[in-house]
Amino acid sequence: MVVKRVDDLPDKIGVYILKDEKGNILYIGKSISLRKRVRSYFQPTDNPKIKTMKKHIDHIEYILTDTEREALILESNLIKRYKPPYNIHLKDDKRYPYLKITNEEYPRITITRRITSDGAYLGPLTSTFAAKKMIKFLKSLFKIRDCKRMDGPCLNNQMGLCYSPCTGNISRDEYMQMIRRVELFFQGQYKDILEELEEEMENAASNLEFEKAATIRDQIISLKEVMGKEHTIFTKGIEKDIITGRFDNKAIIMILHIKDGKIIGKDDFTMDNTNKENPERILSAFIQQYYSTPHQIPEEIITEHDIDQRGLLEEWLSNLKGVKVKIRKPTGRSDLKLLKAAVKGIQTLSKEKVENHKILAELKRQLKLPNHPKRIEGYDISNIGGEAPVGAMVTFIDGKPAKGLYRRYKIRARGPDDYAMIREIIKRRYSNDGTKADLIIVDGGRGQLNLTLRVLESLNVKIPVIGIAKRDEKIYTASSMNPIKLPKDSKVLHLIQHVRDEAHRFAIEYHRKLRNKNFKASQLDKIKGIGPKRKISLLRRFKGMEAIKSASIEELSQVDGINRKLAEKIHKHFHKPQGGHN
Template sequence: MALVPTEPGCYLWKDARGTVVYVGKAKNLRARMRQYVTLQDEREKIPLMMEVVRSFDYVVVGSEHEALVLERNLIAQYHPYFNVDYKDDKSYPFIAITESDVFPAIKYTREKHRRGTRYFGPYTDARAARETIDTLRKVVPICMATCAEWKRARRLLEKSPEAASVANLMLAERCRPCFDYHVGRGPGVCAGMIDTVEYARHVSQVERFLRGNRSEIVGELTEQMRAAAADLDFERAGRIKARLDSLDALDDRQQVVFSSSVSLDLFGFYREETISCACVFVVREGRTVRSSEFILDKGLDVGEEELVGGFVKRYYDETSDIPSEVDVPCELADAEVVAGWLAEKGGRAVRLHRPQRGEKRRLLEMAASNARHALMRYMVRTGYADERTNKALLQLESALALDAPPMRIECFDISTLHGHFTVASMVVFTNGRPDKSQYRRFKIQTPLTEANDFVSMSEVLGRRYAPERMADERFGSRPDLLVVDGGKPQLTAAMEQLAELGLDIPVCGLAKSDEEIFVPWDDTPVVLPSGSPSLYLIKQVRDESHRFAITFHRELRDKAMTASVLDDVPGVGPKRKRALMRRFGSLRRLRAASEQDIAATPGIPAEVARAVHQALNELEKIPVAENQEKAEKNDD
């Protein structure tokens, strides 16, 4: 490592077979690579990645900007496992202009990018891309790359490149007009009806159209229509008017999101454990031109900055449509370098921005919502959830030394408030999915003066796994794995209770702090790999049991507060209780009332009003105690 230079460049980590597993860029190669070796990089995937790394390579460049460009090329070349990439291997559609041709043509394509061709997109909706081309050719006639007559004209020009200056004359002699020319979609290149200068103006309009600069095209077409009308060429003026109508119809279909004429891209993300989705809103001249969704192969297993930054670079590496502003949900450490790269690529200054409030923030949240729905649709369509669940069960079988995959998992959690309203939850996951018909909840019957998870856990397990309950079909079959929410104390309580009942059920405890799994056969906790399906499943089980327990606890507590607080006050019977609730309408308003206000209620003596007020003051202290307990748990 001491021989690695301190200059800017890109580094490539490789496994034992020499396969590149990760590509990164650095302002100082030696310092950055040393962070990986010494595990000073705090990203969760780094320890796992460095376990498989056996060698490395690096490339020195002149600046950090050049390193960014090289990084994108290397990632595209090697597709490293630990870099953010598209989840599905399909290529996305683009709209392309073959700029290297004498008469450039437009095409719908999924091809790998070629030199001499400019690409706009990507589009995730193939129909939207084709409709855009169709509408565009109504507005600005241009040749299609699939046209047989255009291909014939291109072959003739390739054989006689010296004739490019008089190409229209040569084509007029040797070619014939295509069908698109007759219906107004083509400018007549194949029949020599247009020269290279006029056609270049059409191409320029098309590119501006695809970049979202509609107002310029509208202005030009309006001026041409007026000029044609002034020359009494009403037929040509009518054709131009039809093109303007096509633009108006397109504007009607696009949502106006900004009153000003702004051009920006907004990136929203939604992440699961090992998969995520990015949604891009493309806004041009204040209108949402399109939205596209992309499934990515990384999720919560990488940091948000790495996920967002990696996708933004990949996205703009494949498109020529660069806006003046890019809005992202988090700050990027290399924002200035990325903005400089985009400015050079787009030919104008680009601002990389994280909106905090206002309309842009609202659109960013809407993009994230669209990303969530798109990811859910993808997971259902591909059966991704089933595949991940199967992997999770097999991984748990191996990590916890089980005899078979845990097809039925039961998890227990305790919820209490200093020994009051103590309850337990039992949630069941069958085949890796919540089985809510099997959920059960228990009121802890052991008298408690303070929170005691050890005693509470022993009681609930004794009741659940008692012989009569084990024989009760309503409680389901014997579990393949018992999970208790907590560390060693909760695990010990579970083991002792199962031993008293004479049951041999695999059991483990899941600690909240470091997601460590405590097992009976080893003093060292099991740590599942970060981002693994098994860790995701076991956390989902634990979180569901906690949710179910706290819901029941709050239900009992709130019911006790609202139903019995007045019943326990001396001097308050059903008649006076009705009088109080009739006057104040709710317990919340009664709690906010003063002693004098309560005493003003007909039929409520002063001493009873004082007792009610004192009881309600005691009630106010309970939420405070609950918050203190939560803070103590967080400190632990």
């Protein structure tokens, strides 16, 4: 509904949307009385943000809800979607890895850093390594498929690592039961899964389905091992989040994640539009926006300030988690000690942010950049004689690496042509609309700089670009024919070098990974006499290529289907002299 006058708003629960004459959203809020809340904006005030916003309000939209909790959820979703200029905003430049359950007939589990509407998400996890470790375990325990195309039984099925829905070995209902158990496992609901599996095993045994019963038995054993390892952690104490902040024009919020009385992780965020806002309101907005994305909700949230709408937020969080969640101020020595650590951390963080801002401001001045270089992207390529060519992009936000925004590219251009490779990755990065960098750094001199500028110009993209040569560390810009030579102790130079070196490291790491992957995938296939069955037997026995490569002839000959002569051939293949690489 749309109204022009405040008096036309209903005295009911809902969400209000303030708009200007062009229909642009200025502010989104909620209230148990829409009329009273919106009327308060037109009362005399010293708040400069409200004074400015009032001048632009043309009309008001509203949406009624049945409960205040429904209004809170709707308000949170609308703020995330539209990011109104006068709302307090949580700025999260980090992207953590999540496990994604794909929205397919037979879902897969993948790792992603992008939250979209085409699947379910579990997480976040602390690192890509932790995500890979978790996904490997979940796939082995629940035998979820990982193939992109269901085009027949694969090696995973033959090794007993997949139920193989592509062959009809499992119905969709049975498969979706496995997916549900994955979600329960991630929530720590081990006992529920265990009860289901034990009942399923007994039914399979009663029906003389002994192979199925044996598979479920192995799942039960693996699950009990996990429960044994986790028992001490889950029984010693509840999970807590400690939240504190520094409240200036842009508030800095720090959150410590506590488990078993120990700090297991921390995050920091910036909140925009917080000038003249009190800490209680800022922290309330932070809690609402932070926990509305897929973050683990603790049983207790501890803050040094009172929180606006504490009861409503507790009700909302408790409903999301499924158990009671409490928001409170610190009590006791343990809480105070953790809060002290958080306050100390945010003081250090504030100093770092101030120092980084000074360096970026100096970078802008020395390079004559049109905008403050909040987002810097660095590019590099890696290949050996054209083999496994790759490109890499790293992103720095506010002078710090934002690894969730890094990107890798498999180069499609043929031949060892560095210029063609750079042209390709820049074009692929900026062919589609997306967040643009304030500065691009390429590894190289005048040639790489001019090439990058031409590619951007062809795409009608205007972004400042610099090149930095490794040999003499001179900086090349489009605005000067002469390169810039900064002092060796210059913090601006150190930042540029950091971006350049990080792009180089990331590109080399990906190149080596692809080369190793290609090598491992092809080695057994190159040995005459090793077909699919013997390949599976070897992999089952030795659990991987590294163990096969280091196995003795005697160990190899003990594998089913591998005689002495073939064992010698395998051993010789992996121990013949190898040519070196530059």
